Amino acid sequence: MTHTVLLFYKFVNISNPQQVLNSQQNLCKSLGLKGRVIISGEGINGTLEGLNSDCGEYIRQMHQIDVFRDIAFKQSVGSGSCFPRLSIKVREEIVTTKLPYTKDLGPHCGFTGKYLSSEELNQWYGDGREFYMVDMRNDYEYNIGHFRGSILLKNLKNFRNLPDILPELEHLKGKTIVTCCTGGVRCEKASAFLMYNYFKDVYQLQGGIATYVEKYPNRDFLGKLYVFDGRLALGIDTDKPDHIIVGKCSICDVQSENITDYWYLNKRHHGVVCSDCVLRDDVKLTKEIINPEPIKC
Numbered sequence: 022m023t024h025t026v027l028l029f030y031k032f033v034n035i036s037n038p039q040q041v042l043n044s045q046q047n048l049c050k051s052l053g054l055k056g057r058v059i060i061s062g063e064g065i066n067g068t069l070e071g072l073n074s075d076c077g078e079y080i081r082q083m084h085q086i087d088v089f090r091d092i093a094f095k096q097s098v099g100s101g102s103c104f105p106r107l108s109i110k111v112r113e114e115i116v117t118t119k120l121p122y123t124k125d126l127g128p129h130c131g132f133t134g135k136y137l138s139s140e141e142l143n144q145w146y147g148d149g150r151e152f153y154m155v156d157m158r159n160d161y162e163y164n165i166g167h168f169r170g171s172i173l174l175k176n177l178k179n180f181r182n183l184p185d186i187l188p189e190l191e192h193l194k195g196k197t198i199v200t201c202c203t204g205g206v207r208c209e210k211a212s213a214f215l216m217y218n219y220f221k222d223v224y225q226l227q228g229g230i231a232t233y234v235e236k237y238p239n240r241d242f243l244g245k246l247y248v249f250d251g252r253l254a255l256g257i258d259t260d261k262p263d264h265i266i267v268g269k270c271s272i273c274d275v276q277s278e279n280i281t282d283y284w285y286l287n288k289r290h291h292g293v294v295c296s297d298c299v300l301r302d303d304v305k306l307t308k309e310i311i312n313p314e315p316i317k318c
């Protein structure tokens with residue numbers, strides 16, 4: 022346990038993203054951190070790995086920067102090889118929606134879903150309260166782990182297709198909705214997007230699934246949490262008897278939590294394949310695991 026992976030974001034108006042990029046580059050390089058950071062006029066979104074002490078120093082220095090003072094860093098155990106390199110970029114958005122009205126969505130504009138803490142969500146589950154958990158992640162993320170009873174948005178193949186999900190949720194317009202994603206950044210936009218489209222009672226899970234599973238492992242979130250780094254899936258207390266496997270082999274349908282990149286039927290896939298099927302003659306593992314999307318939190 023010498024390495025830590027940090028996951029973080031902050032929506033805040035940044036007047037000179039290039040300047041922030043330069044200072045992030047200096048800071049990350051001086052600490053030997055690898056990973057991905059996106060900076061835009063609307064904030065910062067990143068995931069980084071380094072030695073435990075270097076990650077601690079990164080957090081300390083970030084908290085000294087006025088606009089990043091209150092960033093909540095999610096930390097998990099790294100492997101030392103979660104990222105091949107350091108990549109810091111300036112983009113239009115810190116989470117890409119391509120929505121024409123994206124500048125009106127998000128906490129920095131005062132327009133986002135109501136925050137529901139992990140403790141409150143746990144209470145809601147315990148009370149049997151009526152609400153609809155809508156998962157704002159892709160199918161390959163959902164397949165390896167998700168909240169019990171949560172809704173997989175079949176049309177959300179890519180976060181840039183948010184408008185495609187509206188018909189799937191039309192029947193929930195007057196209901197209480199809670200959105201969830203890995204670390205919370207997608208929900209800041211997605212929950213606002215639903216409000217913009219006349220959904221009345223929209224909450225978002227504060228700190229995302231990463232925060233919830235840390236506090237309540239093997240409870241309402243079943244399986245493992247998909248992550249966009251070399252670990253691919255993050256499990257907490259997966260050796261305990263109350264851990265439930267929800268992942269199923271894409272080829273033979275047996276329970277599995279083994280995610281990989283592979284060739285099958287002349288197509289490249291990214292998903293769950295069981296330990297038997299990886300040995301099949303018609304399944305070929307690709308040499309390098311490549312995350313299908315550049316960054317999500």
Ligand SMILES: [Zn+2]
Nearest residue numbers: 270273295298
């Ligand atoms: Zn199989």
